[in-house]
Amino acid sequence: MNGSIRKLRNLTAGLGIAGLATVPLGLLLLWSFARGWYWPALLPRSWSLRAWEYVFSSSSGVGTGLVTSLGIALIVTLVAVGMALPAARALAWHDFPGKSGVLLLLLLPVLSPPLAAAMGVHALFVRYGLTDSVAGVVLVHLIPTVPYTTLMLAGSFARFDPDYEAQARTLGASTFAVWRTVTLPFLAPGIAAAAVFAFLISWSQYLLTLLIGGGQVITLPVLLVAFQRSGDESVTAALTLVLVAPTILVFLVASRFLRGFSGQHKNG
Amino acid sequence: MLSVVGGLFVGGLVLALAQSLGYFPATGETAFSLVHYRTVCSDPEFRSAFLLTFVLAAVATMLSAVLGFAVALAVRDLRWLQPVWRTLLQIPLALPHLAMAVVVINLASSSGLLARLAFACGLVHSPAEFPSLVNDRYGAGIVLSYCLKEIPFIALMTLALLVRIGDDFDMVAQTLGASSWQRFRHVTLPLAAPAVLSASLMVFAFLFGAFEVPFLLGRTYPAMLAVVAQQKFMNADLAQRPVAIALSVVISLITSVLVWLYLRMAQRMVGGNNPESFLLL
Numbered sequence: 001m002n003g004s005i006r007k008l009r010n011l012t013a014g015l016g017i018a019g020l021a022t023v024p025l026g027l028l029l030l031w032s033f034a035r036g037w038y039w040p041a042l043l044p045r046s047w048s049l050r051a052w053e054y055v056f057s058s059s060s061g062v063g064t065g066l067v068t069s070l071g072i073a074l075i076v077t078l079v080a081v082g083m084a085l086p087a088a089r090a091l092a093w094h095d096f097p098g099k100s101g102v103l104l105l106l107l108l109p110v111l112s113p114p115l116a117a118a119m120g121v122h123a124l125f126v127r128y129g130l131t132d133s134v135a136g137v138v139l140v141h142l143i144p145t146v147p148y149t150t151l152m153l154a155g156s157f158a159r160f161d162p163d164y165e166a167q168a169r170t171l172g173a174s175t176f177a178v179w180r181t182v183t184l185p186f187l188a189p190g191i192a193a194a195a196v197f198a199f200l201i202s203w204s205q206y207l208l209t210l211l212i213g214g215g216q217v218i219t220l221p222v223l224l225v226a227f228q229r230s231g232d233e234s235v236t237a238a239l240t241l242v243l244v245a246p247t248i249l250v251f252l253v254a255s256r257f258l259r260g261f262s263g264q265h266k267n268g
Numbered sequence: 269m270l271s272v273v274g275g276l277f278v279g280g281l282v283l284a285l286a287q288s289l290g291y292f293p294a295t296g297e298t299a300f301s302l303v304h305y306r307t308v309c310s311d312p313e314f315r316s317a318f319l320l321t322f323v324l325a326a327v328a329t330m331l332s333a334v335l336g337f338a339v340a341l342a343v344r345d346l347r348w349l350q351p352v353w354r355t356l357l358q359i360p361l362a363l364p365h366l367a368m369a370v371v372v373i374n375l376a377s378s379s380g381l382l383a384r385l386a387f388a389c390g391l392v393h394s395p396a397e398f399p400s401l402v403n404d405r406y407g408a409g410i411v412l413s414y415c416l417k418e419i420p421f422i423a424l425m426t427l428a429l430l431v432r433i434g435d436d437f438d439m440v441a442q443t444l445g446a447s448s449w450q451r452f453r454h455v456t457l458p459l460a461a462p463a464v465l466s467a468s469l470m471v472f473a474f475l476f477g478a479f480e481v482p483f484l485l486g487r488t489y490p491a492m493l494a495v496v497a498q499q500k501f502m503n504a505d506l507a508q509r510p511v512a513i514a515l516s517v518v519i520s521l522i523t524s525v526l527v528w529l530y531l532r533m534a535q536r537m538v539g540g541n542n543p544e545s546f547l548l549l
Binding site: 006009010012013014016017018020021023024025027028031039040041042100103104105107108109111112113114115116117118119120121122123124139140142143146147204206207210211221224225228233236237240243244247248250251252 | 276277278279280281282283284285286287294335338339341342343345346353355356357358359360361362363364365366367368370371373374375379381383384385387388395416419420448470473474476477478479480483484494497498501502509512513516517519520523524527528530531
């Protein structure tokens with residue numbers, strides 16, 4: 001590859017990346033503020049706050065959807081982190097037969113929508129009145145979030161030397177004092193990151209909410225699909241931005257916790 | 269503790285297996301039978317869904333791997349702006365697939381931005397002349413939506429490895445008189461290939477079972493596997509349910525084989541991908 005080809009390639013890549021980053025959000029913003037952006041205009045001719053006013057009006061149901069989404073995601077986050085902490089500790093510090101099998105089981109629901117598991121528990125949920133209910137949706141959201149937070153926290157535990165705990169205990173600290181003053185401060189960034197990502201999984205979940213919520217539990221993604229089907233581009237774009245705002249914010253703040261992408265340490 | 273964690277998932281899978289193997293009291297089925305799996309394997313609707321899912325996932329994975337690798341190489345060379353490019357690459361990763369599907373509708377439908385650009389260039393004269401990429405025969409909108417998400421994913425995964433490797437080997441090869449093509453072919457490519465391949469395997473496994481994008485951008489028939497499973501499951505006809513569950517068990521089986529392959533690959537890799545990055549797909 002000579003110099004000019006390399007320059008061309010870098011220019012193309014730079015433009016491509018800039019496009020990937022700006023076009024999706026830019027397009028959504030334009031649509032959400034456009035008034036009658038008809039074919040073949042490249043840009044909207046006039047602007048309007050109609051879509052945003054509708055999204056924030058009580059008749060659109062977005063307010064209720066927001067509360068439902070937030071409530072479910074917060075409960076899911078708390079329960080997932082609470083369940084994952086002891087599991088991650090065991091996974092990071094102890095070797096046991098079948099550990100790689102456990103790892104596989106943890107990766108599966110993270111990677112693919114746990115469709116089979118959700119369909120499997122559906123009949124059980126029907127019997128206990130959990131379908132079409134927020135409680136049922138919370139339970140089914142735990143299927144992908146608990147394994148995910150467990151994997152993330154196992155990474156944090158693996159970097160923590162259990163001897164620190166032993167030392168503190170030797171110095172006379174109680175189990176709770178050890179946890180509060182030694183282990184927790186070390187793990188705090190990892191826990192925060194795991195919590196944030198558990199929140200995001202639940203926040204953007206559509207399929208599991210649909211399967212167990214049966215269209216009765218109206219979260220933001222459920223509303224988004226309904227708006228999209230109704231064909232109002234401006235309102236759909238505005239709601240998409242509401243859904244996307246926290247994910248982008250969190251990503252820019254939290255991405256440095258993801259060791260896989262930091263890439264700063266050469267021998268890391 | 270791990271059993272508590274696994275309970276819902278493993279328990280759900282066991283229940284799914286039981287229901288798909290003939291224990292479905294809601295329709296009076298209680299005897300063991302493989303009939304639902306036979307349906308999944310022989311029905312033409314499922315066959316076309318398998319084929320479509322496999323082809324679309326493979327095409328999107330290959331495109332994302334090649335372009336993502338190219339982006340990673342370019343960003344590595346753009347030294348002084350690197351943090352800026354990295355941050356920009358993270359933005360599409362942060363969009364949920366549902367949001368990206370909405371963007372693709374605005375972008376590639378017959379009255380979308382691409383069609384308007386084609387009009388501005390004089391290529392088409394009415395929306396009907398533009399080949400819509402949404403709900404199209406070939407699933408082009410689905411592939412486009414996946415590429416917009418997975419190119420940055422593979423680029424960042426590969427970039428992390430390229431930065432870890434550093435340019436020492438590259439410089440040695442240069443000192444020894446290797447041309448830039450030779451350095452790429454014999455130094456960079458072999459070093460980066462495991463990262464690109466394992467990231468691609470993750471992407472493929474994910475796309476194979478993915479739901480939202482084909483749900484919004486695909487056709488009802490032939491549909492991708494997860495969509496077919498969901499449609500059958502939520503069908504008013506309860507007799508369809510065990511078939512839907514059997515289908516989703518088959519999807520899980522295929523995904524597990526892919527994840528198992530990925531884990532074997534990652535174990536042998538120095539500085540492999542973190543499981544945490546799975547969420548970013």
